[in-house]
Amino acid sequence: MARIAVVGGDGIGPEVTGQAVKVIQAVLPGVETVDYDLGAARYHRTGEVFPDSVRDELAGFDAVLLGAVGDPSVPPGVLERGLLLKMRFDFDQYVNLRPSKLWPGTAGPLGAVKPGEIDFVVVREGTEGLYAGAGGVLHRNTPAEIATEESLNTRFGVERVIRDAFARAQRRERRKVTLVHKTNVLTHAGGLWARTFEAVKADFPDVTTEYQHVDAAAMFMVTAPSRYDVVVTDNLFGDILTDIAAAVTGGIGLAASGCINPERRFPSMFEPVHGSAPDIAGKGVADPVAAVLSASLLLDHLGHADEAARVTQAVASELAARTPGAPLRTADVGDRLAAAAS
Amino acid sequence: MARIAVVGGDGIGPEVTGQAVKVIQAVLPGVETVDYDLGAARYHRTGEVFPDSVRDELAGFDAVLLGAVGDPSVPPGVLERGLLLKMRFDFDQYVNLRPSKLWPGTAGPLGAVKPGEIDFVVVREGTEGLYAGAGGVLHRNTPAEIATEESLNTRFGVERVIRDAFARAQRRERRKVTLVHKTNVLTHAGGLWARTFEAVKADFPDVTTEYQHVDAAAMFMVTAPSRYDVVVTDNLFGDILTDIAAAVTGGIGLAASGCINPERRFPSMFEPVHGSAPDIAGKGVADPVAAVLSASLLLDHLGHADEAARVTQAVASELAARTPGAPLRTADVGDRLAAAAS
Ligand SMILES: CC(C)[C@H](C(=O)O)[C@@H](O)C(=O)O
Ligand SMILES: CC(C)[C@H](C(=O)O)[C@@H](O)C(=O)O
Numbered sequence A, B: 001m002a003r004i005a006v007v008g009g010d011g012i013g014p015e016v017t018g019q020a021v022k023v024i025q026a027v028l029p030g031v032e033t034v035d036y037d038l039g040a041a042r043y044h045r046t047g048e049v050f051p052d053s054v055r056d057e058l059a060g061f062d063a064v065l066l067g068a069v070g071d072p073s074v075p076p077g078v079l080e081r082g083l084l085l086k087m088r089f090d091f092d093q094y095v096n097l098r099p100s101k102l103w104p105g106t107a108g109p110l111g112a113v114k115p116g117e118i119d120f121v122v123v124r125e126g127t128e129g130l131y132a133g134a135g136g137v138l139h140r141n142t143p144a145e146i147a148t149e150e151s152l153n154t155r156f157g158v159e160r161v162i163r164d165a166f167a168r169a170q171r172r173e174r175r176k177v178t179l180v181h182k183t184n185v186l187t188h189a190g191g192l193w194a195r196t197f198e199a200v201k202a203d204f205p206d207v208t209t210e211y212q213h214v215d216a217a218a219m220f221m222v223t224a225p226s227r228y229d230v231v232v233t234d235n236l237f238g239d240i241l242t243d244i245a246a247a248v249t250g251g252i253g254l255a256a257s258g259c260i261n262p263e264r265r266f267p268s269m270f271e272p273v274h275g276s277a278p279d280i281a282g283k284g285v286a287d288p289v290a291a292v293l294s295a296s297l298l299l300d301h302l303g304h305a306d307e308a309a310r311v312t313q314a315v316a317s318e319l320a321a322r323t324p325g326a327p328l329r330t331a332d333v334g335d336r337l338a339a340a341a342s
Helices: A013-027 A040-046 A052-058 A078-090 A155-170 A187-201 A214-223 A235-248 A289-301 A305-321 A330-341 B013-027 B040-046 B052-058 B078-090 B155-170 B187-201 B214-223 B235-248 B289-301 B305-321 B330-341
Strands: A003-009 A032-035 A063-068 A095-101 A119-125 A135-138 A146-154 A176-181 A208-213 A230-233 A256-260 A268-272 B003-009 B032-035 B063-068 B095-101 B119-125 B135-138 B146-154 B176-181 B208-213 B230-233 B256-260 B268-272
Touching: A003 A013, A013 A032, A013 A063, A013 A289, A013 A305, A013 A330, A040 A078, A052 A078, A063 A289, A095 A235, A095 A289, A119 A155, A119 A235, A135 B187, A146 A155, A146 A187, A146 B187, A155 A176, A155 A187, A155 A230, A176 A187, A176 A214, A176 A235, A187 A208, A187 B135, A187 B146, A208 A214, A214 A230, A214 A235, A214 B235, A230 A235, A235 B214, A256 A289, A268 A289, A289 A305, A289 A330, A305 A330, B003 B013, B013 B032, B013 B063, B013 B289, B013 B305, B013 B330, B040 B078, B052 B078, B063 B289, B095 B235, B095 B289, B119 B155, B119 B235, B146 B155, B146 B187, B155 B176, B155 B187, B155 B230, B176 B187, B176 B214, B176 B235, B187 B208, B208 B214, B214 B230, B214 B235, B230 B235, B256 B289, B268 B289, B289 B305, B289 B330, B305 B330
Parallel strands: A003 A032, A003 A063, A063 A268, A119 A230, A176 A208, A176 A230, B003 B032, B003 B063, B063 B268, B119 B230, B176 B208, B176 B230
Antiparallel strands: A095 A119, A095 A256, A135 A146, A146 B146, A256 A268, B095 B119, B095 B256, B135 B146, B256 B268
């Protein structure tokens, strides 16, 4: 039976993961969950962000379900680099999976795009590129200061994430992969990505492909988001594009994500894209849908495709039945989703 | 009297710059323009992209007006790196200026945003960052291949563009500057940008400021574009954000840009953001508005603020009077704009 580590985190994090756990338990009776205390609160209490001992414990789980970490009181970067990025790198979560869907019953900001017309997934590389942390500063705080950031890209790292994207496209209806990079300017890394893409493509003859520069893709995600099926891109481009994708599908409130080690050598981590929203924390009014959709990604990753589909279907019904703008209770939504999915 | 080099370029480039020149001549009688032949056509004919001799001639002009360069028949990168980026670097065009406006009479893709509600300008750094071309490839085409791209940032380069952004904000009504970077991940370069921003801010006490991570900014440009006044950011982030900005204001068809050397030690270059559109080239149906708006930026840069304002006003009237979707003739639009501006 699956063992899941639950990091509720800060703000609304524990509230929404509570519902996600409820839903997982409903479709997977007997699942074992263990709570871990990480985030701003622990950082303030103990100074610890992600102790190696906790990392080693988490390594023994099948997956990690995370709510949200962060609070304005913590200096920027501390939890991001020390916890979220450390987990991606230490657990080799090289597929950062971010589905985007304009759900029936919801409204996006694009006047001409109807629910159901946006349905794509971004496969963002998670362990390389500008996120490697390479770079430095010389002559700090003088007129001569220089600062560098280095994007590191390996054939190994690029190929495995592109393969994953093609494999996902093959399981989808439209079977199309869009590579996004900036080959006309970033010729070194862009060349590696483009050549690797061409090589992998040969192994997936039933998948159609296209290439777009990142600036064009950023535009088309607004003007023509329906054209995408699977998008594969590097770490930083993926960071930006998935926020545009969330914006055109009604905001990060509904967006789910997974940081995945496909081989399951390490636990994968699943979290809603939204933050800890300290302003509404503790009131029981946060929408747990993004956390529950993240749980669906978790179930799918652990091989429970049917259960995952039932959870997604429950969310679809929930959203279709909602009156836009009507208040909701976090626990009620969780109860409804758990009942509908079981 | 101002001397302007005109690079019509490929596709619809010469058609739209023709109208822009017409408008400039109407507001600045006696202006001298000289045509230069650069772009895909010349590349195919002679193999030349941007010969040093032409660069040295252009250096003697007050400004360059460019239409569009590029054609699917030219390998990607050749004209981009060899002409456009080379001009930015050789002429030290460190302010890449991109105004975004949702013009009355036009319709953007955002259902809830009305014309007039978007009016901001992105000041994109133009001579540093990942565009420096630093990086390389090892073990090409082997499983051991690695590719790097290095972002190079100097206090000198960052400070001058941030100063320019603050100075522009000071001349605008809302007087607000938003710095966009990714300080939580790109700590080296992000630190330099953030510290420099704080230092420059002290010299502009009447300007309000905010900071956003690039992923959040990409989202807010879709969900809340009205909040921006002046946005200052690095070269690559600016590339992406300005395409989102163009998307939410009705597409690149109306977007103007300037690659500016504010001290006028070198000529600045002004061009519409759209491409050469080979499919409609030669038919006389391309909309010259983006080229004419670029001419307005050119006039402003050369110290002809009144003339620039008259050109912008002529465009505003033209757009307000249009029936969306109605066909237009390139030369007729140019005639109307020239008449209205003079
Ligand atoms: C919090 C931050 C480090 C992170 C990232 O940049 O990847 C976030 O923006 C995300 O997209 O998960
Ligand atoms: C053509 C390309 C090199 C250029 C850039 O990346 O700057 C373009 O996208 C732009 O925004 O002007």
